[in-house]
Amino acid sequence: MTGSVKSHIKQAFPAMVIVLIMVIGTSIASEGFLTIPNLRNVMTQTSILIVIATAQSFALLTGGIDMSISSVMSLTTIITATFSTHGTFGLLSAILLSIIAGGLIGAVNGTGICYYRIPAMIITISTQVFVKGICLILMPSSGGKIHPGFVRFMRIKIGMFSMPFIIAVCFCIIAFFILHYSRFGRNLYAIGNNELYAEQSGINVKNNMISIYMLISITAVMAGWMLAARIASGNPLAGDSYTMDSIAAPVIGGISMNGGLGTVVGTFLGSVILSLINNIMNNLGISPYFQYIIKGSLLMVSLMLFQFRRKKVL
Amino acid sequence: MKKIKFLIRYNDFPFGIYILLILMVATFLIFTKGTVSPMHLLNIARAASPLGIVAIGQTLTLLVAGLDLSLGTQMSLVNLVLASMMNGNSDKTFVAILISLTLCAFIGMVNGIVITKFKMQPFLVTMAMSLIIQGGYYIYTKGIARGSIAREIRYLSEGWIGNIPVALILWIALWLICSVILKKTVYGQKLYMAGANKKASDLSGFRSDRIIISAYVLAALLAGIAGILLSAYIGVASVDIGNSYTLDSVAASVIGGTSFLGGVGSLEGTFPGVLIITILSSLMTIIGISEAGKFICQGTIIAVMVALSQLRTKERR
Numbered sequence: 177m178t179g180s181v182k183s184h185i186k187q188a189f190p191a192m193v194i195v196l197i198m199v200i201g202t203s204i205a206s207e208g209f210l211t212i213p214n215l216r217n218v219m220t221q222t223s224i225l226i227v228i229a230t231a232q233s234f235a236l237l238t239g240g241i242d243m244s245i246s247s248v249m250s251l252t253t254i255i256t257a258t259f260s261t262h263g264t265f266g267l268l269s270a271i272l273l274s275i276i277a278g279g280l281i282g283a284v285n286g287t288g289i290c291y292y293r294i295p296a297m298i299i300t301i302s303t304q305v306f307v308k309g310i311c312l313i314l315m316p317s318s319g320g321k322i323h324p325g326f327v328r329f330m331r332i333k334i335g336m337f338s339m340p341f342i343i344a345v346c347f348c349i350i351a352f353f354i355l356h357y358s359r360f361g362r363n364l365y366a367i368g369n370n371e372l373y374a375e376q377s378g379i380n381v382k383n384n385m386i387s388i389y390m391l392i393s394i395t396a397v398m399a400g401w402m403l404a405a406r407i408a409s410g411n412p413l414a415g416d417s418y419t420m421d422s423i424a425a426p427v428i429g430g431i432s433m434n435g436g437l438g439t440v441v442g443t444f445l446g447s448v449i450l451s452l453i454n455n456i457m458n459n460l461g462i463s464p465y466f467q468y469i470i471k472g473s474l475l476m477v478s479l480m481l482f483q484f485r486r487k488k489v490l
Numbered sequence: 491m492k493k494i495k496f497l498i499r500y501n502d503f504p505f506g507i508y509i510l511l512i513l514m515v516a517t518f519l520i521f522t523k524g525t526v527s528p529m530h531l532l533n534i535a536r537a538a539s540p541l542g543i544v545a546i547g548q549t550l551t552l553l554v555a556g557l558d559l560s561l562g563t564q565m566s567l568v569n570l571v572l573a574s575m576m577n578g579n580s581d582k583t584f585v586a587i588l589i590s591l592t593l594c595a596f597i598g599m600v601n602g603i604v605i606t607k608f609k610m611q612p613f614l615v616t617m618a619m620s621l622i623i624q625g626g627y628y629i630y631t632k633g634i635a636r637g638s639i640a641r642e643i644r645y646l647s648e649g650w651i652g653n654i655p656v657a658l659i660l661w662i663a664l665w666l667i668c669s670v671i672l673k674k675t676v677y678g679q680k681l682y683m684a685g686a687n688k689k690a691s692d693l694s695g696f697r698s699d700r701i702i703i704s705a706y707v708l709a710a711l712l713a714g715i716a717g718i719l720l721s722a723y724i725g726v727a728s729v730d731i732g733n734s735y736t737l738d739s740v741a742a743s744v745i746g747g748t749s750f751l752g753g754v755g756s757l758e759g760t761f762p763g764v765l766i767i768t769i770l771s772s773l774m775t776i777i778g779i780s781e782a783g784k785f786i787c788q789g790t791i792i793a794v795m796v797a798l799s800q801l802r803t804k805e806r807r
Contacts, residue, residue: 294800295796303789305789306790306793310786311782312782420621463629465629468626468628472619475614476604476615476622479614479618
């Protein structure tokens with residue numbers, strides 16, 4: 177492990193402490209927490225968030241943001257629900273079509289950001305809203321059917337782990353290696369630290385940015401398949417609730433909003449924290465409406481704390 | 491001729507948007523095959539006035555290089571507070587309005603202070619804030635909207651003075667006041683400066699932080715007024731009723747030529763922007779894809795308009 181990787185992982189340290197405190201505190205406070213079904217449940221609920229938040233971390237690490245991933249997820253559930261049960265090649269065509277759709281949306285985002293200099297947030301909000309409209313035209317209310325074999329595959333349990341969680345963890349590990357041990361990842365960090373310097377040191381920023389945003393959208397498509405398997409149908413608004421969480425998880429995990437600092441390890445821990453909050457509040461019987469306030473405050477506080485610390489470092 | 495060209499190029503007044511507005515009205519008339527009376531158009535303007543007022547606020551935040559994504563939820567909050575406090579009676583009208591506007595001003599102040607003092611991205615802060623507001627009113631109402639608006643307040647939206655709706659008069663009055671403040675007062679000039687270059691305005695001797703905070707407070711207050719008008723329009727409590735106004739207000743400001751980088755734009759552009767958005771959504775309803783079509787229009791409009799304005803700034807430099 178090189179020094180730079182260590183310094184990135186250090187950013188995730190507060191999140192680690194929070195996870196430990198939460199797990200220890202809750203297992204003392206409520207008996208139902210440390211049982212295998214409950215833990216498996218927490219992990220399964222986190223898995224989609226882990227995948228989508230990892231995608232978001234790629235955007236945050238370049239200093240941008242991608243708001244469109246929620247709509248890409250919804251679109252994927254719709255495409256999967258429409259095509260996957262049709263004929264022998266149904267599932268395959270659904271997979272191909274959703275990847276093409278995701279790649280296209282990502283390419284639009286990337287092009288808008290690099291060639292038209294539109295702020296990342298604005299262009300991705302526009303594509304989010306646009307794709308949401310398309311989703312509502314394609315499928316006004318939830319419906320369709322997901323390939324039963326696919327749904328069964330996603331519900332396999334191995335010991336205390338469930339299939340979605342295993343996929344999410346594998347995904348996180350792959351993302352970690354891409355970010356820290358490949359040229360693509362190093363370029364991504366370089367762009368995040370300073371786009372101008374990256375350009376001057378010979379990185380093709382425009383091409384890289386477009387491929388990063390395409391990668392993000394295609395990752396969102398994968399999260400969309402997981403979501404489709406869970407809800408077993410297509411839904412035009414299924415992904416909407418993931419926008420906020422996908423940003424909150426990396427931020428809590430120590431990824432800087434200014435880009436170039438943090439790792440997916442932090443994102444993983446941040447996602448776990450968010451689902452633990454849900455689980456703990458349900459276990460303690462607190463009104464689910466408080467979750468909005470707690471999540472919003474947590475996001476704001478962690479932003480403030482990290483912003484302070486960064487200022488000292490610089 | 492050269493002089494006119496010069497005037498058009500270096501004048502702030504957004505001619506293009508007014509031409510676009512005329513084109514939109516023409517399209518609307520063609521689509522409805524001339525069955526639309528002037529009364530119908532005035533009714534559209536009446537329905538547009540909540541958006542018009544909240545868009546003024548959104549333009550102010552955009553001018554200080556910010557963005558307020560919590561304005562829509564603030565409108566929902568005002569609606570729920572008003573309806574639950576009044577419950578159809580007019581005794582508590584004044585108190586209800588006072589409380590909701592105070593709440594809005596407080597939210598705006600928190601937004602502004604957090605954004606300026608902690609140097610955080612405005613959209614994240616306001617998005618987190620909108621989540622908190624949403625949680626707040628879910629807890630307050632327990633997820634079920636109750637109550638209705640007093641008749642006296644409903645006059646704001648249903649009343650007509652002569653041939654002109656009261657809501658439209660209110661909107662235009664607020665728009666004129668804010669335009670004059672922006673163009674003709676020292677405060678307005680400071681607001682433009684603080685948005686265009688915060689450091690320079692700090693160095694030139696006024697506290698840009700305060701100006702930016704005041705812009706967020708003003709935006710929140712305008713959102714509160716828009717919420718009152720929206721409540722008067724629908725007449726009952728409804729959860730999440732105002733949330734779609736957030737993106738609409740951004741789209742309206744952006745159509746009007748307000749830049750996301752701050753310091754560029756004017757309320758003269760926002761006014762036709764609001765009308766264009768409203769006519770577009772009326773058109774979508776006529777075609778029969780109201781909700782989906784609205785989303786698609788919002789997305790396309792914001793992306794295209796921002797791309798155009800970015801290209802234009804590049805040319806000027």
